[in-house]
Amino acid sequence: MNTEKATFIPDKRKYLFLTDQKGLVILQHVIDAVVESNLPFELVFIGGSSEDETPQTDVSMWLSQQKMGNFLYVSLQWDKLDSIKRLAEDIGFSNEEAQYIGYGEKKTNVFCCRCHGITVVREKETSEEKELPEIRCKHCDLLLSVSDHYSSLRDAYLGYVAKL
Ligand SMILES: [Zn+2]
Known part of the structure; x- marks a missing residue:
């Protein structure tokens, strides 16, 4: 998954933003560009706490209703981003039709x-280095x-015996 910044992709039919409080800051410049260009967009906000969160079924329904030519931006915490990305891909959004920005x-x-x-390993956002240290x-x-x-299948990277 890329860690790139969100970039404004011009000439789309409609812009879809799926984000939360922090993600909104990340997407702000793209939303500004869309608003300035007078382009249609929809924004679905996923609340910060789990209680007022938009259920995934609603998100799924919303994404399913979108037409070809719409462009999707998702900015969420990494673990939430992964499940939304899988959902969007299942629905049919290709990598050319969506940007996913995790934080x-x-x-x-x-x-x-x-x-x-x-074993779950936590990586800091700042570490661009893909290589993980040895873990136990x-x-x-x-x-x-x-x-x-x-x-x-396992949603995991294979760990092999570290050289002794
Ligand atoms: Zn083991």
């Missing part, structure tokens, strides 16, 4: 090659190197 701590799941347990499996205590082999 905050990024969680990476690491799959242990020995015990098949998942929290289930069997094995020292793991994190590969770039990603299993979408």
